[in-house]
Amino acid sequence: MKKKIIFLTISIFLVILILFSSSYALLFKVDETDKQSYATGILDITSESLNGSVTINNQLPITDSDGENSTPYIFRITNKGNLSYKFNIMLLSTTTDNQIEAQYIKLKVNDNEIVTLNSLTNGVILSDITLKPDEYIDVTLRVWLDEYTPNTQIGKTFNAKITTEGEAIYTNKNHAKETLTNLGLTENTGTLDFSKTSCSDGCGESTVGIYKAKDDFGDSYYFRGDVENNYVYFAGFYWRIIRINGDGSIRMIYDGTSAHDNGESSTDRRTGTSAFNSSYNDNAYVGFMYGTADASTYAETHANTNDSTIKTALDTWYTNNIKDTTNEQYVADAIYCNDRSLDTTSSGTGAGTSVTDYGADYRLHDNKTPTLKCSQVNDRFTKSAAVSGVTGNGKLTNAIGLITADEVAYAGGTYTSVNSKYYLYTGNYYWTMSPSNFYGSWANELNVLSSGDFRNNIVYDNGAVRPVISLSSSALSSGKGTKAEPFTISS
Numbered sequence: 001m002k003k004k005i006i007f008l009t010i011s012i013f014l015v016i017l018i019l020f021s022s023s024y025a026l027l028f029k030v031d032e033t034d035k036q037s038y039a040t041g042i043l044d045i046t047s048e049s050l051n052g053s054v055t056i057n058n059q060l061p062i063t064d065s066d067g068e069n070s071t072p073y074i075f076r077i078t079n080k081g082n083l084s085y086k087f088n089i090m091l092l093s094t095t096t097d098n099q100i101e102a103q104y105i106k107l108k109v110n111d112n113e114i115v116t117l118n119s120l121t122n123g124v125i126l127s128d129i130t131l132k133p134d135e136y137i138d139v140t141l142r143v144w145l146d147e148y149t150p151n152t153q154i155g156k157t158f159n160a161k162i163t164t165e166g167e168a169i170y171t172n173k174n175h176a177k178e179t180l181t182n183l184g185l186t187e188n189t190g191t192l193d194f195s196k197t198s199c200s201d202g203c204g205e206s207t208v209g210i211y212k213a214k215d216d217f218g219d220s221y222y223f224r225g226d227v228e229n230n231y232v233y234f235a236g237f238y239w240r241i242i243r244i245n246g247d248g249s250i251r252m253i254y255d256g257t258s259a260h261d262n263g264e265s266s267t268d269r270r271t272g273t274s275a276f277n278s279s280y281n282d283n284a285y286v287g288f289m290y291g292t293a294d295a296s297t298y299a300e301t302h303a304n305t306n307d308s309t310i311k312t313a314l315d316t317w318y319t320n321n322i323k324d325t326t327n328e329q330y331v332a333d334a335i336y337c338n339d340r341s342l343d344t345t346s347s348g349t350g351a352g353t354s355v356t357d358y359g360a361d362y363r364l365h366d367n368k369t370p371t372l373k374c375s376q377v378n379d380r381f382t383k384s385a386a387v388s389g390v391t392g393n394g395k396l397t398n399a400i401g402l403i404t405a406d407e408v409a410y411a412g413g414t415y416t417s418v419n420s421k422y423y424l425y426t427g428n429y430y431w432t433m434s435p436s437n438f439y440g441s442w443a444n445e446l447n448v449l450s451s452g453d454f455r456n457n458i459v460y461d462n463g464a465v466r467p468v469i470s471l472s473s474s475a476l477s478s479g480k481g482t483k484a485e486p487f488t489i490s491s
Helices: 062-067 175-182 309-321 327-328 359-367 405-411
Strands: 001-009 012-017 026-030 036-039 044-049 054-056 073-079 084-093 104-111 124-131 136-146 157-169 209-214 220-226 231-234 237-244 250-256 273-274 430-439 442-449 454-458 464-465 468-473 476-478
Touching: 044 220, 062 136, 073 084, 073 124, 104 124, 124 136, 175 220, 175 237, 220 405, 231 250, 237 405, 273 309, 309 464, 359 405, 359 430, 359 442, 405 430, 405 454, 430 454, 430 464
Parallel strands: none
Antiparallel strands: 001 157, 012 157, 026 054, 036 044, 044 073, 073 136, 084 124, 084 157, 104 136, 209 220, 220 237, 231 237, 237 250, 250 468, 273 464, 430 442, 442 454
16 A cells, blocks of 8 residues: 655755856855754654765856766665655755756766756656665765856856655554564453443453554554553653554553552652643633634634643653653654544534533543544644654644543543552543533543543643653563563663
């Protein structure tokens, strides 16, 4: 399976300037600091200079022989993702006025034939390049003015940028299953009742272990009950694995500066406390990001233009503990779902102060049918525009979010039924990312109570913060996942 993805974000600015004079002069400069990258979840394509800045001053139009031997600009494109990628490299003009005519601009890419800019099809300088994960290609580019450039071109300019266009190459490989196997973990089977709590003894049912459900990427494997094989030590903190995402990445929730037993009540199992939002009197405030209060439409209300209070708290924690450290390389982009879909049995519009029930509340309170799928693109909080081929909203500053109420239900928590034994119990009440409703004048979010069940709570309340991040599929290479021997990153 192939899915087309178009990127115009690697910008390497090439400037050719003919100065106002009686003779020609050429300036071709690429600044070494002009190094940019983009991440899509499946790919992390990076372009970087391999020979620093290139500056050619006061050069007259030259022969092709001299052009071939001129100082090149050399750059590297690397696939740091987990899928192969087939793409073209293009040189596209960004000049808007008074441009040098393209037939006078000569190019030589690597050891290929000399061409003029106007001979390129759609600006393609290299085509049909395929890079596997961790592979790279080095590209050598020379640019000069044709020796027969006429005086009519004096005073004109040419500006361009390097871009890529291509497609990820997909297979039917079960990435989540592969991660599960690599961690030495085994899937459980059986029919589960999500109206009941889960733990080894004393709960509604004893369905403890790892089970499979569908997410936006395919098969996902989640931990349920009082499991004891989902401990992770990462970035100086302990975490518990929530699930293996369908793309193979590993989703986990913060669990303290030391390892804690299931059923242990401790304030160490949170990073602090925060309101979900400081304002509450509008449907907008159920949003991890939100739009305009007192708006007349759903779209205006739930536009992702303002950070919630808790998003700011999470970003601050991430900046202080993970960002720009060696640990950040292991953090994968993922979908964090702020499900603002409407309860279809309700007449609420989700706008302004309309009394509204949201999807998770309906699924978990009434039907007991959790899901790992996030139905609306607007609610799929991601850092990149796409993660493993699934479109997100690209609104995250950092790849961090909260657990969803649906994930709590899969783990063995239920709506208003106590469970002090499963691995998500902390003795604190903490926020999920799932909106509940707007009722009267109160925006409410679902949260996990100090008793381990979950229910709605007004967004301005002060609840515990438990960050959720995802690690790349291959990040964890040591340990057994136990409290004594947690999984750890590669050495």
